[in-house]
Amino acid sequence: MLKIIGRLMGLKGEELKYNKEILIFMIISASIFLILGLVHTKQGSQIVYANKLNVLMLSKSENEGISNDDINKIIADYKETVPVNITEFEVYDIKDRVDNYIDELKGKNNRKLNKIIDKLEEANKSNKKETLIENLKQINLEEMLKKISKTEITKEKLQSVASWQENIFLSIVYLGIATIISFAAIIVKIFCNIDLSSNKKDTSPKNLYR
Template identity: 60%
Template structure:
């Protein structure tokens, strides 16, 4: 800034030394500030952070949630345990089938299935056949499994990261810094007649 003032008051180029590396650094800083500003917008947060973190979160969630193949098998096993014609069975037979199904769920040794296991245990806690069937029908198996699927868990975490990253005030601040840096680069380059890039002969 002092060099600009010196040029404005009439000092010649030979009386001052200009550092083009500083201008290049300021130009790079402007680009960095602009990128950070974009990252704090809604679209930028979704794209830059969510997409970049996807692979990392999927790897981190390897032990959390249920895979699609397991979900398909759990649903298939449920249809086998509690068929459409379940009303034709005696209540004790239905309970035995539900118990066996719960045992199959526990064999997965997956904490993500605990809610489903509790729901099944609560559903069979009755001695009335109609109530038992009603309780079983009230369990939305697909919805519960979708909530604990690896895909859903990863997507939820990505959305939370993007939401946390989104900040309008920070976006405006970084855009302002980028604009200011770029403006200063232009002013200094014009006033001090500095060549940013040397042409090769």
């Protein structure tokens, strides 16, 4: 294409340079815009941010939330504090067990546990055995811990970033630009007869003005 334009301008073949380099640049540009277009789609944004940034987001969330090991231990300790046969215990014994469990949670010095601690303290205020047991059974500890787990916090952050990255308009624009550049590169390759695999310049008369 550049040679065609050059010929229309009256330039000689030897004056036209860098056709191969420009074609390579066009191919690279088309590839970049294609990638940008795919990244801004819903599936693309999820793949990029769920897989590529997962490790980074986990490292940034290291001081936030509760690890899976801690969650398993907290749940196991709670099951020991409030066992299946809790109805066989006296009310004061139940309250003491819950108080000790609350102290253990406070000893972890993790502000993410504050809501659970508040919930347990509120449930433990009752002096009626039936009401106390009912309050403790209504606490869904596993669900509450899941919301503050490091894995869940990281997942929410990744989804938030992926949602921000998703932009159908930009995707269409970038894919459109990639298509135009690719089409132009094909035309240049065909009509200018540029050999990308060879570093030698063909100076034969038949190819001088191609």
